[in-house]
Amino acid sequence: MKPIKVGLLGFGTVGGGTYQVLTRNQEEISRRAGRRIEVAAVCRRDLAAARAQVGEGVRVVADPMEIIRDPDIDIVVELIGGEGVAREVVMAAIAAGKHVVTANKALLAVHGNEVFSSARDKGVMVAFEAAVAGGIPIIKALRESLAGNRIEWVAGIINGTTNFILSEMRAKGLDFATVLKEAQRLGYAEADPTFDIEGVDAAHKLTILSAIAFGIPVQFAKAHVEGISQLQAVDIKYAEQLGYRIKLLGITRRRNELGGIELRVHPTLVPAQRLIANVEGAMNAVMVQGDAVGTTLYYGKGAGAEPTASSVVADIVDVTRLATADPDHRVPHLAFQPDQMQGTPILPMDGVRTAYYLRLRVADETGVLSRITTILAENDISIDAVLQRESLEGERQTDLIILTHVTVEERMNRAQEFMQSLPSVLAPIARIRKEELA
Ligand code: NDP
Ligand code: HSE
Numbered sequence: 001m002k003p004i005k006v007g008l009l010g011f012g013t014v015g016g017g018t019y020q021v022l023t024r025n026q027e028e029i030s031r032r033a034g035r036r037i038e039v040a041a042v043c044r045r046d047l048a049a050a051r052a053q054v055g056e057g058v059r060v061v062a063d064p065m066e067i068i069r070d071p072d073i074d075i076v077v078e079l080i081g082g083e084g085v086a087r088e089v090v091m092a093a094i095a096a097g098k099h100v101v102t103a104n105k106a107l108l109a110v111h112g113n114e115v116f117s118s119a120r121d122k123g124v125m126v127a128f129e130a131a132v133a134g135g136i137p138i139i140k141a142l143r144e145s146l147a148g149n150r151i152e153w154v155a156g157i158i159n160g161t162t163n164f165i166l167s168e169m170r171a172k173g174l175d176f177a178t179v180l181k182e183a184q185r186l187g188y189a190e191a192d193p194t195f196d197i198e199g200v201d202a203a204h205k206l207t208i209l210s211a212i213a214f215g216i217p218v219q220f221a222k223a224h225v226e227g228i229s230q231l232q233a234v235d236i237k238y239a240e241q242l243g244y245r246i247k248l249l250g251i252t253r254r255r256n257e258l259g260g261i262e263l264r265v266h267p268t269l270v271p272a273q274r275l276i277a278n279v280e281g282a283m284n285a286v287m288v289q290g291d292a293v294g295t296t297l298y299y300g301k302g303a304g305a306e307p308t309a310s311s312v313v314a315d316i317v318d319v320t321r322l323a324t325a326d327p328d329h330r331v332p333h334l335a336f337q338p339d340q341m342q343g344t345p346i347l348p349m350d351g352v353r354t355a356y357y358l359r360l361r362v363a364d365e366t367g368v369l370s371r372i373t374t375i376l377a378e379n380d381i382s383i384d385a386v387l388q389r390e391s392l393e394g395e396r397q398t399d400l401i402i403l404t405h406v407t408v409e410e411r412m413n414r415a416q417e418f419m420q421s422l423p424s425v426l427a428p429i430a431r432i433r434k435e436e437l438a
Contacts, residue, residue, distance in 0.1 A: 001035045002035075003037065004037050004038070004074045004075065005038055005072050006038065006316060007040060007043065009077065009078050009080055009089055010078065010079035010080035010086075011042045011043065011044040011049075011079070012044070013305050014079045014130065014309060014312065015077075017304075017306045017308060018077065018079065018309040018312045019054065020305070020306065020309065021306055021309040021313050022037060023039070033316075033321060034320070037316060039054070040073060041066075042061075043062065043066070043067055045062050047060055047061075064085065064089040065092065068092050068093050069096070074098065075098065075100070075101060075319055075320075077102070077312060077316065078101070078103075081191060082104070082106060082107070087107055090102060090107065091115070091118060094119050095118070095122065097124060098124060100124065101128070101130075102127075102128050102130075105128075105208060106195070106201075106204050108128055108131055108204075108208055109203070109204035109220040110218075110220050110221075112334075113217045113218055116334065116338075117338075120327075120333075120338060123327040124327075125318075125319050127315035128208070129315050130308045130311035130315070131208060132158060132208050132286075133156065133158050133284040134160065134301055134302040134304065135302070135307030135308060135310045136285075136300040136302065136311075137314065138156075138209070138286045139212065140314075142154070142209065143335040146290050146293060147335070148292055151214065151288065151289070151290050151291075152254055152291060153252065153289045154209050154250075154289070155249055155287045155435065156206070156209070156284065157248065157249065157279050157284050157286075158209075158250050158284055158302065159205070159302070160283070161193065161282070161303070162197060163247065163279065163280070164179065164182075164183045164282040165183060165228065166247065166248065169233060170236050183196075187305060188282050197229050199225045199266065202250045202265045206223060206250030206252055207220040210261065210263050211334045211335075212335045213252060214261055214342070215335065215342055216343070216344050217341060219346055224263065224349045225265050225266075227267075228248055228267055231432075232430065235359060235432060239357065239432075242387060243272050245269070245277040245278075247270050247276070247279075249265070249268040249270070249435065255351075255353075258347060259345070260347035260351070262346075262352050267432050268432065268433050269403075269433070269434040269435070271436060282303055283299065283301060284303075285298065285299040350409055351410065353408055353409075355403065355405055355407070356402075356412055356431055356433060357402075357434050359399055359430040360372065360400045360427075361399055361426045361427035362400050362425055363423075363426060364391045364398045365396075368422075371424070372400070372425075375415050375422075376415055380411060381405075382405040383404055385402070385403040386400070387401040388400050397426055403434060
């Protein structure tokens, strides 16, 4: 059978890694795919840099459309990133009847419905294993290996940059800016690192996971997104004293009683003994709770050239194997048959059920604790643990740390407003959600 020809659009961290892996493991990959897979062309604007990265037989172009128009190219691999040029080239490739492999979670979380619908109309595949959790095969696991389950929830550390920052801050006491620079140097961070730090990248990935888990369209605009830029080192320390680690988690959960789905990214206290709490550095981990299988955990490198390339190449192999199959017999892009997708709503944050960590800077005087616990009780919020830092000599204020049991976010908002208005509460209350993930 004639070789399958691949065009790599974008030749940076992941594009370069993909070329390396495809070249180094070519024989092994061909044995699996049943056909030889060849990189026929690569595209980046800096032609000299591209030429220096590839062998003589590979065409180097600066205009992505040259690859899309090339009738010899079977698979277009989009590794440019973002929603601008990337969207244009993906839509053009589909229109040209080419299969697409992409690592672009931003594109799919925002424009996935349009992309998948066009791909269906043209009978081509769009594969995106690398778009979520880099090298971890979570898309395949959730979409195919857990197909017998009713998925209850998915919770994951799905941004390597922020996990690297939180780990280094906790373990080495390094400051935020220093660790971020190192993450950028290592190629983990997005072109715009605010996407990492502010939780946007994790929300892109969670949006895709949620769609596959529950059979709903991608709805990034409805995700609740909070990053780690407001997180204070003192809360990492207090959490540790209470037996918890703080992780930036993406959580999506089915709420049967409300007929909706939670979709949220935020810093989260997780019990230190949970495996996921011990996922450090740029590593990612995703927990999936299915009614038949129970809890499963997927762990690995979520970013970097070759770990991400591992998923890109797996997709290229999948597409190669299925290229000649009847489009109706392929695995649906979002796991569920297109006519079986549901319109289950994404719940507003007010309705989310979770527990909380609260840190209050309070005047160290009689009755403060009782006033605060009264407010919590009046709002039907049950306390799980309280920690009061010993006041230093001469100090007239202290930190009061409260862990609550699970409650509804709306109640906590109300209680927080009352607590904040007490004259003995001296600074804005720090609040972090807490999940047991049991
Ligand atoms: P890089 O910035 O390293 O690479 C982007 C590449 O695209 C560069 O080669 C750039 O080269 C090229 N490019 C940019 N604009 C154009 C254009 N208009 N025309 C042609 N080429 C262009 O990004 P990454 O490799 O890190 O990321 C690629 C994708 O993979 C993104 O969607 C990202 O979110 C995703 N991803 C990244 C991971 C990682 O660990 N880095 C992990 C998982 C997913 P030039 O400037 O010369 O044009
Ligand atoms: N910037 C992303 C991260 C890359 O840090 O996880 C992988 O998607």
